[in-house]
Amino acid sequence: MSVSTLNRSVAALVSTLALAACGSDDGPQSVAIEFGAFSGTTAIKCGTAVTGLGSGAVTAQVKDFRFYVTNVRMVKSDGTEVPLVLGANDDWNLTVNNDRVTLIDLEDGSGSCSEGTAASNNSVKGTVPAGDYVGVKMTMGVPFAFNHSDYASATKPLDVQAMAWSWQSGRKFAKIEVTDPDGATGTWASKTFNFHLGSTGCTGNPASGQTVSCTAPNRMNFGFASFDPRSQKVAVDVKALLAGTDITVNKASAPGCMSGGTDPECLRVFESLAIDWKADGSGTGLPISGGAAQTLFRAVAK
Amino acid sequence: MRHGALRFAGGAAVAALTVLAACGGGGTELVETRPVSGTWSWSLPAFFPEPKVPADNPMSAEKVELGRFLFHDRRLSGNGRQACASCHRQDKAFTDGRGQAIGSTGEPHPRGSQQLSNVVYNATLTWANPSLVTLERQMETPLFGESPVEMGVTDATKALVLQRVRDDSGVARYRERFAAAFPGETEPITWANVIKAIASFQRSLISGDSRYDRWLAGKAVLSDAEQRGMTLFFGEKAECFHCHGSFNFNDQIVHAASRIVETPFHNTGLYNLGGTGAFPEPNRGVFELTARADDMGRFRAPSLRNVEVTAPYMHDGSVADLDEVLRIYAAGGRQVVSGANAGDGRANPYKSDLVSRIDLSPAEQADIVAFLKTLTDTAFLADPRHADPFASN
Helix, strand or coil: CHHHHHHHHHHHHHHHHHHHCCCCCCCCEEEEEEEEEEECCEECCCCCEEEEECCCCEEEEEEEEEEEEEEEEEEECCCCEEECEECCCCCCEEEECCEEEEEEECCCCCHHHCCCCCCCECEEEEEECCCCEEEEEEEECCCHHHHCCCCCCCCCCCCCHHHEEHHHCEECCEEEEEECCCHHHCCCCCCEEEEEECCEEEEEECCCCEEEEEEECCCEEEEECCCCCCCEEEEEEHHHHHCCCCCCCCCCCCCEECCCCCCHHHHHHHHHHCECCCCCCCCCCCECHHHCCCCCEEEEEC | CHHHHHHCCCHHHHHHHHHHHCCCCCCCCCCCCCCCCCCCCCCCCCCCCCCCCCCCCCCCHHHHHHHHHHHCCHHHCCCCCCCHHHHCEHHHCCECCCCCCECCCCCECCCCCCCCCCHHHECCCCCCCCCCCCHHHHHHHHHHCECCECCCCCCCCHHHHHHHHHCCCCCCCHHHHHHHHCCCCCCCCCHHHHHHHHHHHHHCCCCCCCHHHHHHCCCCCCCHHHHHHHHHHHCCCCCCHHHHCCCCCCCCECCCCCCCCCCCCECCCCCCECCCCECCCCCCECHHHHCCHHHCCEECCCCCCCHHHCCCECCCCCECCHHHHHHHHHHCCCEECCCCCCEEHHHCCCCCCCCCCCCCCHHHHHHHHHHHHHHCCHHHHHCHHHCCCCCCC
């Protein structure tokens, strides 16, 4: 830990120097990958109506919009992948050895997001060695080394209680929720559609007290062959996430899709993530073709 | 701790204090090993293995006593209305008499409260969760869980609840107790330490002084019916012992010397919705976590110690009394004849092969129930070391 912390400090220092040197060709270059909440091509936020969601093209309100991102790599034209080294550990970022995670929080605790937090974070910031980068790859999820730590004593940003997922002794990798805009007087049979992504089928070792494995990891890989963080950002498209699903009813299992291996509301949702999920519970929870066909994330102009 | 020691007002503890005061002059048999400051001594029947304790949370008398206060303190819930003890009552072996527990906000839980006697030996916690293997981690579910809400502590109330503990000016004297339980820490009142203390208290809940235990030690007699029931229980006819055969009357045990720990879960044929093998949602056992068909309806066999006082039975409280439990096992499962849960559990395709129809007469069933009632540890159920420290104030 202390060595790692030192490395972080050195990296941060070097990065600061590089900035001070106004983009010297040799030093590390800063990269900020920004995310935005969208419904199709429309930017959305807490407290405003979001139209045209799900199979019924219904109107909803955002209730929550948070997810963890890990393993961000910048990609060179020859396909070389270079890890994005995060800045110093803070409220949103944690690096321990080779494991890195950032909490992206696109809700601000206002309006229909009242169970959220006022603080928010829309980007992954870090540095890569100087070079020409044409694309980016990353994973939505929490590294296994972090995922099953204690919530109560965990290091930021793993201490956020709302992202705890105690039924699998892990974390919600993503918590994106939409709710009936008319609340109790509305017409939705099931008032909130919850999308919670996380590893399932987890088992602990009673002798060691540790979580040792999960049958369905459910970490979502995605990337863009062409991505310029200076002019583009990553749109997180709730309309794509909910496409084809009736979000006003809960046919079975958890309300919405909480990654349940046989939950019918997970079928189309997991298609949008390009994670292997099968109605009979036999899905592997692994990315299909590296997440090539995912529709949740898109590169858009800033 | 002096304050706490004074509160030990009953039974063996009084005997021990008396003996100490008399400098060993009384000739009273000391069955208790009293913990001393900063250390812990287990007081166990000879056939109980030494419990496993996490290396980062060693037992101490101070921590256990602090945990007793926290376990019984309603201020530990988000709205201040519910303590751990609200659903885990000592006189019911730390169950609550309900088939399904009710959380601090009134939200019902799909399953019943666990009994906690000898919980230190449980390899996995709760009814059916292979991922929960320590009391420290398990506790985060009732404290912080959102679905259902139990204690209801959230990001918004996490600091507030801790501040209530810091601000305590009453009998709990938390600042002193935390300092004593976590010596050397400059700010010991943290969630991690709250959890450690409660886990230590839970680990101290040893029940090994039932009439059955005393009979084993040659200090009590069992009636003819109880002995017939015991023979059936441990015999190849009733075969109860397959899942309830350990010293703790269950089949998932971890202890200090454990190397390989098996964690079986069982479908006992309670349901068979529409003949598909399904159990009602959201109580499908391990299946809820794994989505594997084989895991449908598989639950952990609970310890039968103190089972007399933990009614109603099964994960969902759907069996009212022990007589009905025995009828179901004799039949090799339960047939639900009508309603949303209709189906013949006896024919559940995922049912454990250990549960089959047994030719048990009503008299034999009654004998087994009589034996089960010898597992009641009345001293445990009233032990002042486990009692609500706020009750007498």
